[in-house]
Amino acid sequence: MNTKGTHIDNKKPFLVVLGAGESGIGAAVLGQKQGFDVFVSDAGEIKENYKKQLADRAIAYEEKKHSLDILLSANIVVKSPGIPRKSAIVQQLITQNIPVIGEIEFAARYTDARTICITGSNGKSTTTMLTYDILKKSGLNIGLAGNIGRSFALQVATEPFDAYVLEISSFMLEDMDTFRADIAVLLNITPDHLDRYDYKMDNYVDAKFSITRNQRKDDFFIYCKDDPETLKGLARTPINAITYPFSQQEVVEPGAYLNKDKEIIITIPNQEKFIMSINDLALQGKHNVYNNMASGIVAKIWELRNESIRESMGEFVNIPHRLEHVTRISGIEFINDSKATNVNSVWYALESLPEKIVLIMGGVDKGNDYHMLKELVKMKVRGIVCLGKDTKNIHNAFEDDTEIIVNTQTMSEAVQIAYHIAQKGDTVLLSPACASFDLFKNYEDRGDQFKAAVREL
The missing domain is CATH 3.40.50.720 (NAD(P)-binding Rossmann-like Domain)
Known part of the structure; x- marks a missing residue:
């Protein structure tokens, strides 16, 4: 001491x-x-x-x-x-x-910078990084903080910015009091961390919606109109801010939607309409269309040029450990998705990749319900390599959906077995659906060990 x-x-x-x-x-x-x-x-x-x-x-x-x-x-x-x-x-x-508060709340008391706060069960790191990339490339004096990068408080203390893009978890939102987001983004809400919320989904939804707390009528709230839990929360939560929804299922104006030609359309009052084909996005997959819509709305609120937004969306390189391409060996792709610590993240990963897939999953199971993955596993997964001390739930969930389920205790063993199961043209995907604390320091350590094991093949 x-x-x-x-x-x-x-x-x-x-x-x-x-x-x-x-x-x-x-x-x-x-x-x-x-x-x-x-x-x-x-x-x-x-x-x-x-x-x-x-x-x-x-x-x-x-x-x-x-x-x-x-x-x-x-x-x-x-x-x-x-x-x-x-x-x-x-x-x-x-x-x-x-008084017991969080770091975000504390830091916000000592800065007048504008805040763009992004939360959601899935996609928030990618959307935070993409939003930051778009705004920074447009010449804005902007910081990146929250659940990603260096802390908000340290930046406020040592190198203040005019605005910050903050990735905000539900845990952080619990410790807010007077904090106000100038722009709040809620991407989606799916079951996660329910042990923290007395296993009640409504409690978790309410925690996510606290991102709108203290917002004023000239602030902005951006949300997914296709997400059932978000709509339920919206029905019981008073929103003071200007709302901009995004959807892939219906036309929303103002807001963002996908037209019949598979183009993202973003309309904000008194601004030129934004149009971009999803084929031109750097990040592919249905979930990344949503992420781009949310980031695009933020960029339009900041009145950035359409050409600048398109350029960033077309060139963006995703964060490490989130559908990160590692290498190709003998015609087999290796993808590191170690950041996928819940079932919904794995669903997004499987949905965005072509079949056939050898899936490495497992770790500390937070009471996962694997039911939502069963159809995708049947369609796309050649085999599952379980990694971790408790794999019983994975076996019970998928024993009828895929021919091969193998248990392993180290990352090196998991990668070698996955490599032998895979065939030319397949993808070996690390997408655990679980926390990492049984065998690894954190999800970064798990992803780094995966990449090291792949390079040793």
């Missing part, structure tokens, strides 16, 4: 940061800059690079425990989104009337 400087200046307000990950370090740096006496507490081990950042700024911290006496003397607490509000430590703080 490095307690040097722990709440020694009674003239300064005392900020406690729970969790010393990317968001926590950013909150600590911003808090110090704003005149707080700062203390960082992490129940786990703090990474060396984060320790160095704290030490370089003489910010006190502890690891592998929470010192309750210090925490309860805080004026305000910024917590990691990974710590549930119902956890014992957070409930003790709340009982003592100590």
Whole structure:
């Protein structure tokens, strides 16, 4: 424990940061800059690079425990989104009337920058990156933060931008209070993290819709009109902002839709109509049409030129670990989709790829319902390679839908077996539908090990 400087200046307000990950370090740096006496507490081990950042700024911290006496003397607490509000430590703080907020909320209090906030069960990282790419290439002074890249708070503290594109998870939304999104995007809502929401879908939907909280009548809310859970949430949630829906099933104006010629049409009042064939998109697949529609609406709200938007949509390179092409060996494509940690993400991956597929899946099952994948597995999947300690649910779900289901315990073994099952013209797809924590540090580590194992074939 490095307690040097722990709440020694009674003239300064005392900020406690729970969790010393990317968001926590950013909150600590911003808090110090704003005149707080700062203390960082992490129940786990703090990474060396984060320790160095704290030490370089003489910010006190502890690891592998929470010192309750210090925490309860805080004026305000910024917590990691990974710590549930119902956890014992957070409930003790709340009982003592100590405000507990998230890093996004905290950072927003110290910037006048405009915010474009993107959430959804699937596609939010891709849409966030695509939106950022379009706006940055148009010459805007724009930052990228939230659930992706460097923390929002750190950027506000050290290199402020005029606007930010923020990828926002439902966990982050739980810790919002006064935060307001200038532009809020809700891509879709499918069952995910239900263990965090008492296994009630309505609770999860309400968490997602809190992205519209505090919006004013001159703000914007962009949503998918084809998504059933979004429509249900919309029916019970008052929206103050200007709404722009997008759809592939019907004509929506203003908003975005797909016409009979398979062109994306975006109409925004008092602006030239945007038209682009889906064949010209860099990102292919039905789900990516939705992602491009959402990003396109944001770009049109910013009044960017149609030519600039088309150019970005046509040249965009997707983020790592999301349908990432690795290589081709003996006529077999290898695709890294390690970021697919829920069933719906795997559905999108299978839907966007040609048959035949050897699917590597498995990990920490969050109560997955695999029913939605059964038809695609029957149509497209040659075999399933299970990776992880608990593969029973995968076997039960798909034993009648594909001829081969094999268990493996390491990524190297999984890749080798998938390679032997696959035939020329097939795709080996890592798309786990599960969290990674049984065998890997995180989904990035899982994806990196997949790519390394493929290159060793």
